[in-house]
Amino acid sequence: MNKKTLLFTSLLAIGIVQSGYTPPDEGMFPLSEIHKLDLKKAGLKIDQKEIYNPNGTSLVDALVNVGGCTGSFISNEGLIITNHHCAFSAVQLASTPEHDYLNNGFVARSHEQEIEAKGLTCRITDSYEDVSDRILGAVAQITDPASRLQLINNTMKNIVAEAEQKDPSVKAEVSEMFIGKTYVLFRYKTIQDVRLVYVPNRQIGEFGGETDNWVWPRHTGDFSFMRAYVSKDGKPAKYSKDNVPYSPKKFLKVNASGTKEEDFVFILGYPGRTFRHRPSEFIEYQQKFVLPYVSELYDFQNKTMEEAGKKDKATEIKLATRIKRNANVLKNYRGKLQGLREIDLIGQKKQEDAAMAQFINGNVELKTKYGSLMGDIDNLYKLINGDAQRDLWLQQIYTSTSLLSVSRTINSFKEALEAQPVAQKQSFFDLNIEQVKKSLAGTYEAYDLYVDKQILNRMFNDAAKFSPNQKVEAVNKFTGKGSNDETTINKYLKDTFELSKLKDQDYVLNTLLKSPKALSAYNDGLLLLEKDLGKQIAELKPEKDRREGLLNKLMGDYVNVKEKFLKKDFIPDANSTLRLTYGYVRGYTPADATYMKPYTSIKGILEKGASGNPDFGYPAAIKTLWTNKDFGPFEKKDLKDVPVSFLYNMDTTGGNSGSPIMNANGELIGVNFDRAYGATINDYAWNESYSRSIGVDIRYVLWVATKIDHADFLVKEIGIKL
Incomplete structure (x- = not known):
């Protein structure tokens, strides 16, 4: 064991002693798995059924999926808190050179002043049902890969149609939990009228820009407030001035006291996609082709768009969302590349796959059923890599x-x-x-x-x-x-x-x-060019469908064997369905002789601002208030300052942006918005030693809302007494 590993282990051991509980290796737990957890032992103080109760109201009823992010209701008038970057595209669409909400921020001091969040809807999980037997039963006798996948997709569509016909008020969706193995029908309620309520100045909401993206220490006020509206009869309806605020079944209580180091915390949210149960060939495909190609292309695109944005303000605003999305992906992908190389995940996966192959060959029954599995996977990826x-x-x-x-x-x-x-x-x-x-x-x-x-x-x-x-x-x-x-x-x-x-x-x-x-x-040259592109895509489709069908079957078999090999069930990869993850407020050691504390403060904003980097510009009022020690009730006593962001060892990924961070009592104490650079690899592998997520502390949210933007009315709505 090297010194770095020893240090990681020592710190982790300290955390376990402090919390009295050893967390699982990883965990984005679906609703169906929550009852198997012992969250009380981990530190939860409320009844576990208060998180998810299929027969009653619980915390999950306060969760929404908004624009690909997560948000949560925090008042009985449909007020939602999420990230600044989750509202970014809607703010951009509402902005003009004359009303530059993108840079200056926006505060609606009455319901009438709230602006339509164009392009955003809210999706609320209503119920779920395992439909694996029905789907897999439909393809049990099908051997052709493309036909098998097509029948799976058709069966999923039929199940969705039946669910929506039975209850027209829901939007149904069948999600593949384990590729080729398990399928769950989710029913969602969709709110179509979402409005912007409060978005802070860009120098707060995006403080640090791309310099700080995926980086700790972090000082970004990445929060925004929206409101959900419905028709007067309480049904979802498109934007109309006649609509009224939505009254949710459940909204989260906000606790302005925040957290301290080693506090138990948990997140409910809609994490995007992870790929932890894939073979070495998949990781190699990502590392060799996908990650470098996309990151280099997006880097070129952003430099081009930034140059175009210098022409005028309207062009800069028009391209802002695309630049931001690209920048986030390319830095994430470069972090993944670095992480994959540092931990040699391909090498680790190859060792695991070789051991699995040996396990298969050592069991007559498994060899009969899965003897060609590992070779079939390898041969398929040779074809995929070739194109x-x-x-x-x-x-x-x-x-x-x-x-x-x-x-x-x-x-x-x-x-x-x-x-x-x-x-x-x-x-x-x-x-x-x-x-x-x-x-x-x-x-x-x-x-x-x-x-x-x-x-x-x-x-x-x-x-x-x-x-x-x-x-x-x-x-x-x-x-x-x-x-x-x-x-x-x-x-x-x-x-x-x-x-x-x-x-x-x-x-x-x-x-x-x-x-x-x-x-x-x-007709013109661009239409003819596109027609040629479409023609080639159509010609390639049958072979692509065959490969996807084969991959679907092989990955289902791969997980089946892996469960037998490791003698345990797995948590399925994230797939934008509602999940729970939990852990502790905790710092970490990303490199030898360094330790990252779990809290940052306003002082750090001023320190970064002194660097001269334009990404670290901030409103002058922040310095004035900090100099006067005007922290109000939001000071963290041991910091003698207002905490801005904090770290925790929970298992998150894209889609968890905007997720409420809750304390042991189920109260909101922060909003998740990012991961440390070493945790960009979370999509492929998670480890307590390097995986840290980042949230904006509720005390900074409330401090900015009251001291900078004077949105006291909003703080009052969420039940905070000043």
Whole structure:
């Protein structure tokens, strides 16, 4: 055991002595698994059924999925607390150069002043039901991989349709808990009218910017408040001034006293996707292809968009959400790459897989059933790796370039229209045109011609270098003819963009889409390019479906064998369904001779601000208040300051953003928003020694709300007495 490992172990041992409980190896526990836990022994002070009670109201009823993040109700008038970055896109859409809420923040001092959070809805988990037997029973006799996967998907759709027909008030969804093995039907209530209530100044909500993203120590006030609205009869309804605040079955009590080191804490939330029960070949595919390609592409895209944003304020605002999302992903992916290499996860997985293969071969029954399993997995990934560059390129092309996305929408509508009988073309057009226009308008919101040209140029040059078996046919049409590909690509793009009228949103929405005749008559180089791309994607689909079907079956078998090999059940990988994780407020040692304390304070904001880095700019009022020691009731006595952020050893991932952090009494004491850099690898592996998540302390939230933005009315609504 080296010194670093010894230090980790010693610190962990201290934590266990203090808490009197040894936490599990990892844990994003589905609702169905919560009853198996002994949370009382871990430190919970309330009845465990108060967290989740399938026969009554409990804390899970206060949870919402909002815009891919988690949020929680904190008042009986539908008030929701979540992260600043979860509201970011809605704030961007509400902002103009004259009303720059994105940078200046926003406070609605009455319900009437609250602004529609465009693009956001709230999804509340209503109930769940295991449907594994029905789905797997439907494919028990099917051996063809593609047919098997198609039947699984069709059965899932049928179950969803039945659930929604039985109760039209729910939105149903079947989630694959273990790939190819277990399936659960979730029923959700969806609130369509969500409004912005309070979003702090960007220098608070995004303090530290990309410099501090995925980094500890952290001083970001990553919080925002929204409100859910319904029609007067209490039913979900689209945005209307006549709607009224939603009254939730349950809302969380906010505890302004916060936490102290080693306190028991837990989170309920909707974590995105993890991949911890996959073989070494999957990890190798991620490390060799996915992570480096996407991070490098997003880095180029962001530099291009940042350059375009220098033109004017409107362009800067328009591209802000895309830049932020890209930056978050690329830094996360680079952290994953670093983590994978540091712990040599591929090597660890290969050892585990080799031991499993030996285990299979040592058991006659297992060998008969699974003898070829490990070899089949390896052979499948050889095929996947052989097409990786082209497949990743095709996955990214439409999200990377707005006008190709516009072209795909127009081509799809055009093809569907042309497939209609002559007598029905006009009615089909009239029935679908508004939805098509709405989709296109959403794409144009983040469109910039310079950005599209530069990114398409980069991606075409990438494609021109692919090996012959991975060629992108649409690009190959005008490259690889012996001339200089870069020059050829430049000329092709110059000519194509100059001639295309898709650059003009007004022309597209009001002239091209004026009538079926106008749509059918129009064509240009971008539409032809997209048609070629779509054609190749369609040609590749049967083989892709075959591989996905085979992978589905192999991964189900892989988990079955792994359970027998390790002689235990697993917690299924995260899949955006409601989960619980728990642990303790705790620092950690990311490197030799260092220890990261679990709390930061306002003092750290001032220290970072003195560096001159523009990411560390902050409102002047913060320094004035801190200098005067005007902390109100939100001071942490041992810090002699207001705590800003804190660390805990809970198991989180993307989608947990905005999750309420609760104390032993089930009271909200913070909002989860990030992980330390070493924990970016959580999607593939979790370990107490390096996995730390980061939350904004409720005391800082309340301090900013009262002292900086004077939103005392909001603090009063959530029951805090000043």
